[in-house]
Amino acid sequence: MATRSTIMDTNSFRPEMAAALDPETRRLTEERDVLGPAYRLFYRTPVHLVKGEGAHVWDADGTEYLDVYNNVASVGHAHxxxxxxxxxxxxxxxxxxxxxxxxxxxxxxxxxxxxxxxxxxxxxxxxxxxxxxxxxxxxxxxxxxxxxxxxxxxxxxxxxxxxxxxxxxxxxxxxxxxxxxxxxxxxxxxxxxxxxxxxxxxxxxxxxxxxxxxxxxxxxxxxxxxxxxxxxxxxxxxxxxxxxxxxxxxxxxxxxxxxxxxxxxxxxxxxxxxxxxxxxxxxxxxxxxxxxxxxxxxxxxxxxxxxxxxxxxxxxxxxxxxxxxxxxxxxxxxxxxxxxxxxxxxEDTMGNAKRVGAIFKQAVTDLMPAHPCIGDVRGAGLYIGCEIVKPGTKDPDQAAALDILETLRAHHVLTSVCGRFGNILKLRPPLVFSEQDVDWFMSAFTDTLQELGL
Incomplete structure (x- = not known):
């Protein structure tokens, strides 16, 4: 691929990653050839989702994930x-x-x-x-x-x-x-x-x-x-x-x-x-x-x-x-x-976005002293950007951001990145996101940063 799109390619599966997939996931990715090469899937190991409720989704194996990205299902999946x-x-x-x-x-x-x-x-x-x-x-x-x-x-x-x-x-x-x-x-x-x-x-x-x-x-x-x-x-x-x-x-x-x-x-x-x-x-x-x-x-x-x-x-x-x-x-x-x-x-989604969003943003901000890869945390309500940088600088660190995404996925948390350098975690969950959901994300995020040595 000669060029890359920040909005489409940064957090995406590519055919050369197929060898690492389980047989069923690999079969599904190969069958997508019928759709042509323009489409993109999230993650090095794509997620096969079959059900959703609120800010939670389930894959074909019954594994539950926390959705921290989906503004399409704005009032929650399957309301x-x-x-x-x-x-x-x-x-x-x-x-x-x-x-x-x-x-x-x-x-x-x-x-x-x-x-x-x-x-x-x-x-x-x-x-x-x-x-x-x-x-x-x-x-x-x-x-x-x-x-x-x-x-x-x-x-x-x-x-x-x-x-x-x-x-x-x-x-x-x-x-x-x-x-x-x-x-x-x-x-x-x-x-x-x-x-x-x-x-x-x-x-x-x-x-x-x-x-x-x-x-x-x-x-x-x-x-x-x-x-x-x-x-x-x-x-x-x-x-x-x-x-x-x-x-x-x-x-x-x-x-x-x-x-x-x-x-x-x-x-x-x-x-x-x-x-x-x-x-x-x-x-x-x-x-x-x-x-x-x-x-x-x-x-x-x-x-x-x-x-x-x-x-x-x-x-x-x-x-x-x-x-x-x-x-x-x-x-x-x-x-x-x-x-x-x-x-x-x-259901006062505006009030929930303000209240839970403030808790969410502060919780991510509180990690900054212990994890200098977090250069900046900004946002409003349930829309938060977490900038991943090379510690001690403002240099964007896309590789670390993508490793964070993949490790969060392993902890059953789904989100993505944005920005010119693809290094900003884009935390944009359904508007019904709760304090318990914040706790789930923060536990997974803290474990992720520790596992990656960030």
Whole structure:
């Protein structure tokens, strides 16, 4: 393989690892040849999962694992209220949105009620890629521009348009000629005007990022490209999980608007109560975007996504171009999304993310003195990044991070990595993660570090 994708290849099985597998696992990996070579499996020894409940999953041998990675099953694997809603609606009708149906209208009203009043229109798709694809088209129609700014290790989808806005897919993926990248807002390593970024105020850090946006737009202008949008995930998850300081994105969005662009908030990762401080990641950052997209967490595993918009931003596109998505907004997916939203409210997943996330983050932080391979621990709610470095430096240590993942897997704990160097443990469990689950993870993590001599 000539190039490697940080989001796909870092923690992945490769065919040359097959010799070490048991016969059944090897058979299954070989039979996946029918799927072609583009897919990836996690781990040197792939996990064959057959069942899930809450934040726990079981493999084909009945071994129980702790899921510390899955934001798709946002309210927990196989949540009974979601399962019942899917089954009930599937037994009645499933069709597209060119017929009237109440499910889509009720969910539209309910999910928009969680957003600022300025965001008052919504459209539904099946995947986050589709939602981001549509949002970019809407932004371009509204501004009359083509140029889109993303961060250096962003991932925004796998459609023809969004893959060109996703540097995390690797250098084999051509990036858009009208796209520009700005640096990752790395509060661990950046130095701004002689001051460590971690010591900067929100205004100072936001000023740095706004200046980077100005540079990117100036370069667009030099090449005859009109600026359309900044597309960003407010926790910068693929870049390495950078949620703070709170408030620093306000100068950035002000600059985007001043330069004639719009802000597209990609909420697939930080939305739906994940940060514990607000329902949406952009809300935690105290900004009101022009367009919002989300996907994976909203229907607890069914393929459902959304694009919400300010009416005036949507109008130039929607008022002239008909839009139809056969499965987007279908009654079964809307029933699943409604049930998921109802569970988030009735079971207070935001409160759980805040409370358990704080316990989780502090527990990982407390390991730092005894384990200098942990260079930084950052996060919000149930989204934590644990940076693995060479002790005494800030140099990323991908090899150690991958060894940690594999040893955690041996302790029946599943997670993965993110960031440009693939050295940041990405701890992003279902929102029902409990204090007992934290205890399980910490026991496995402590044992892992000791076993590896880290």
């Amino acid at each position: 009974p209220r979601v399962v019942e809603a899917i089954a009930r609606q599937a037994s009645l009708l499933n069709t597209h949105t060119r017929y009237l149906h109440e499910n889509i209208l009720k969910y539209a009203d309910d999910i928009l009620s969680t957003m600022p009043d300025e965001l008052n229109r919504i459209m539904f798709q099946c995947t986050g890629s589709e939602a981001n694809d549509l949002a970019v088209r809407v932004a371009q129609a509204y501004t009359g521009g083509e140029g889109v700014i993303v961060t250096a290790e962003a991932y925004h989808g796998n459609s023809a348009l969004t893959s060109k806005l996703s540097p995390a897919l690797g250098t084999a993926q051509d990036l858009g000629l009208t796209m520009r990248m700005i640096p990752t807002p790395d509060t661990y390593r950046l130095v701004i005007d002689g001051k460590p970024a971690s010591a900067c105020t929100a205004e100072e850090f936001g000023g740095w990022m706004a200046a980077e946006v100005r540079k990117a737009v100036a370069d667009m202008n030099r090449h005859g490209i009109k600026f359309a949008a900044l597309l960003a995930d407010s926790i910068f998850s693929s870049d390495g999980v950078y949620p703070d300081p709170v408030g620093y994105l306000q100068p950035v969005i002000d600059t985007v608007h001043e330069l004639g662009g719009v802000w597209i908030a990609d909420e697939v990762q930080p939305g739906f109560t994940r940060t514990g401080d607000a329902f949406w990641g952009f809300e935690r950052q105290e900004i009101v975007p022009d367009l919002v997209t989300s996907g994976k967490p909203m229907a607890n595993g069914l393929p459902t996504s959304l694009m919400a918009a300010r009416q005036e931003v949507l109008e130039p596109f929607a008022g002239s171009i008909p839009y139809f998505n056969t499965f987007g907004g279908n009654p079964v997916c809307m029933a699943a999304a409604q049930a998921t939203l109802d569970v988030m409210c009735s």
